[in-house]
Amino acid sequence: MPTEELFPISRIRIEAFSHATEDPSKVREAMLSIIPSSLRGKVKIKREMLQGYYGNPIIVLRAVIKDPNMIRESIMQIASKMDSLDKKLLESTLDLRLDKSKTLYIRFSKEDAYYGNLVLKDHDDVIKVSITFSSMIRKREIKQICKELGLI
Secondary structure (H helix, E strand, O other), rough: OOOOOOOOOEEEEEEEEEEEOOHHHHHHHHHHOOHHHHHHHHOEEEEEEEEEOOOEEEEEEEEOOOOHHHHHHHHHHHHHHHHHHHHHHHHOHHHHOOOOOEEEEEEEEEHHHHHOOOEEEOOEEEEEEEEOOOOOOOOHHHHHHHHOOOOO
């Protein structure tokens, strides 16, 4: 596992939409399942009110984690809650989920997260997790780092 000083991830961003038919507190709780319980009080979730195509209210919930210790613990939480099949799927689709800025995009089922499980889902009704790697990391090193962190 990478050392504290050289931790390869600079930021985690978590985002979910709460539609008019959903309870925003449950969506918030689902988002917080990605973060270890000991850190949940330290993470600020911002709310943005939007309007859907037909005028329906949509609340966007966003959290950003920049503290290296909180990032490390959150990555460990994510890795521990993913099953081996999802880790294999993540590994096989890693190049598709990684952009030029070295940000890895993962989507988890909002409903499963509410019940404490992290299940990959690339459709609607998801929690979007963006993991941005340090600018010092080369793109070709990211797969090995993900293995070391237990994500794949």
